[in-house]
Amino acid sequence: MFTTLAEQANANTALLNRGRRLTIDILAGIGVDDFLISIEKGRVVDVRPRRLAMESGVFTVRAPAEAWAEHWRSMPARDFHDLLSMIAAGHAVVDGDLTQLLQNLLYFKLLFAAPRGSVAVPVAQNSVGLAGPAPSGGPIYEPIVGRYFNMPLGGRDHRIYVEEAGHGIPLVCLHTAGSDGRQFRHLLCDRAITDHFRILAFDLPWHGKSTPPVGWENETYELTTDGYKELVRTFCAAMDVDNPVVMGCSMGGRVVLHLAMDHPDDYRAVIALEGADKLEPYYNIDWLHRPNVHGGEICAGYVSGQVAPQSPDEYRWETLWSYMQSGPGIFRGDLFFYWHDGDFDDRSHLIDTSKCPVYLLSGEYDSSCTPERSIATHERIKGSKLNIMDGIGHFPMSENPDLFRDHLLPVLEEIRGSG
Numbered sequence: 001m002f003t004t005l006a007e008q009a010n011a012n013t014a015l016l017n018r019g020r021r022l023t024i025d026i027l028a029g030i031g032v033d034d035f036l037i038s039i040e041k042g043r044v045v046d047v048r049p050r051r052l053a054m055e056s057g058v059f060t061v062r063a064p065a066e067a068w069a070e071h072w073r074s075m076p077a078r079d080f081h082d083l084l085s086m087i088a089a090g091h092a093v094v095d096g097d098l099t100q101l102l103q104n105l106l107y108f109k110l111l112f113a114a115p116r117g118s119v120a121v122p123v124a125q126n127s128v129g130l131a132g133p134a135p136s137g138g139p140i141y142e143p144i145v146g147r148y149f150n151m152p153l154g155g156r157d158h159r160i161y162v163e164e165a166g167h168g169i170p171l172v173c174l175h176t177a178g179s180d181g182r183q184f185r186h187l188l189c190d191r192a193i194t195d196h197f198r199i200l201a202f203d204l205p206w207h208g209k210s211t212p213p214v215g216w217e218n219e220t221y222e223l224t225t226d227g228y229k230e231l232v233r234t235f236c237a238a239m240d241v242d243n244p245v246v247m248g249c250s251m252g253g254r255v256v257l258h259l260a261m262d263h264p265d266d267y268r269a270v271i272a273l274e275g276a277d278k279l280e281p282y283y284n285i286d287w288l289h290r291p292n293v294h295g296g297e298i299c300a301g302y303v304s305g306q307v308a309p310q311s312p313d314e315y316r317w318e319t320l321w322s323y324m325q326s327g328p329g330i331f332r333g334d335l336f337f338y339w340h341d342g343d344f345d346d347r348s349h350l351i352d353t354s355k356c357p358v359y360l361l362s363g364e365y366d367s368s369c370t371p372e373r374s375i376a377t378h379e380r381i382k383g384s385k386l387n388i389m390d391g392i393g394h395f396p397m398s399e400n401p402d403l404f405r406d407h408l409l410p411v412l413e414e415i416r417g418s419g
Contacts, residue, residue, distance in 0.1 A: 001072055001115045002028060002035045006044035008114040015110040016042045022104050027096075028112075029062030042107070059096030061112070067091040072115045075309060078365050082305025083109045085367045088282040102287050103294065105301030106320075120313045123402075144188045146209075151238045153205070153231060160235070161209035162202035166194025169268065169416065170244035172236060173201040174252025176274075176395065177223075177338050178299050178331025179322045180208025183249070186401035192409060196416055200239060204231065206330050208322075221333035225341045228255045229262065236266075245415055247271035250369065250394060251338040254279075257348065257358065257377075264356035269415045271359045271408075274366050274394050276373040277380060278345035279338065289329035296324035299331045306394035308365035319398045345380060353383030357418065359411050360384055363392035387411075 009015055019042025027050065028035050034050040036057060063071070063086060070080040079089040084105070086092040094101065101108060146163040163181055165188040173184045181201035188199050203210040206221050232255060236244060245268050248256045253275020260270045287298055300320040307316045323331070351358060358381055362374035371388045378386040389396060389407050396404040 005047050009044045018107040026057035027060040030068050031065045059101050061094050063092035081309050083112050085305045119309050123312045123314050153234050156213045158205045159211045164200045166198050168196045170241035171197040171199045172244045172246045174248030176250035177334030178326045183398040223334050223337040243268045245269050249273035254342045260356040261351045267356050269357040273361050274369040276369045276377040277348035278343050281339045285332050285335050288332040295328050299323040299326050307399045308393035311399040315399050319395050348380045351381045358384040360386045364390050365393040
């Protein structure tokens with residue numbers, strides 16, 4: 001497969017575009033055999049077996065033959081579907097100068113996956129309930145209303161951006177670390193949901209269109225468990241929503257479990273997407289805020305493998321785009337809560353699901369909050385309900401909204417019926 005890499009990689013327009021300023025020699029190992037790969041301005045110009053010990057590259061990626069074979073399958077298993085996931089899971093090793101690897105992480109992920117080809121499914125026309133083109137050929141307006149409001153938090157004023165649509169039971173949506181509320185745009189346009197729920201999706205302070213507080217230039221952003229809980233509760237009070245359903249993804253999926261434990265009478269239910277009570281870091285966050293690495297590119301590079309291989313390319317790149325726009329150091333600051341401060345597996349059994357129902361939805365291809373971690377959380381929270389979603393990764397609402405709604409709608413219907 002390595003000997004045919006040049007032909008396959010050079011036919012990939014997205015790969016060539018991302019590597020157009022990259023010229024480098026690297027080594028790739030398959031079992032005991034090493035190959036020298038020469039790249040000029042993104043094009044693979046030579047792939048040859050390494051014959052001399054002194055032939056070397058800037059960095060080396062090695063994996064057993066069976067690991068590469070799984071990586072190149074049309075539908076690889078989780079932890080083999082992505083280069084970084086393979087490294088994190090111990091299926092591959094990398095050494096040498098990692099700077100250029102991480103400066104161009106999306107490129108190298110595409111490069112090593114090139115022999116696989118694309119398995120992404122197409123986006124269905126007029127998906128998730130959107131209306132078709134207007135007969136007159138005029139603009140098509142989505143039902144989303146966006147606005148700003150000022151909210152005091154921690155003794156300081158915060159300018160918050162929120163989008164909403166629908167009417168009925170309040171459904172507050174919390175985005176993932178390093179991203180913003182745009183991840184929920186498909187839900188906001190889905191009449192099967194908005195006919196019964198008033199959806200509110202807001203950008204956390206420092207994220208998206210919500211601005212940092214005055215004096216931010218003198219601070220290092222870091223999200224804590226207590227600060228996050230206070231933020232969500234303050235937002236709900238400011239928007240005057242009573243007994244809402246709170247649904248969060250990733251770090252949002254973690255904090256809703258804390259809310260269910262600490263304030264069960266205040267919420268109709270919580271839905272934890274890719275949320276668990278115990279997590280382990282699987283990549284080095286020190287690369288996320290460095291002057292010699294593009295912050296947006298490395299954020300998107302880190303999370304790109306969290307999108308399932310079969311998720312539509314249109315939605316994959318839309319999901320990554322918001323990460324490419326993340327503020328400097330914000331993703332890193334969010335991960336303090338997500339990977340460290342938010343662990344509470346020693347207390348999650350205290351959640352009373354008779355007061356606040358808990359729903360756990362975990363994507364099959366999530367390498368961070370893996371299905372195994374969701375299962376362990378489910379077993380500790382008596383009465384919680386768990387759904388492992390096939391064919392979905394870490395961003396269900398944005399990477400594959402059509403498939404995700406098949407899992408979400410029954411949950412929302414159950415919550416409606418529970419009163």
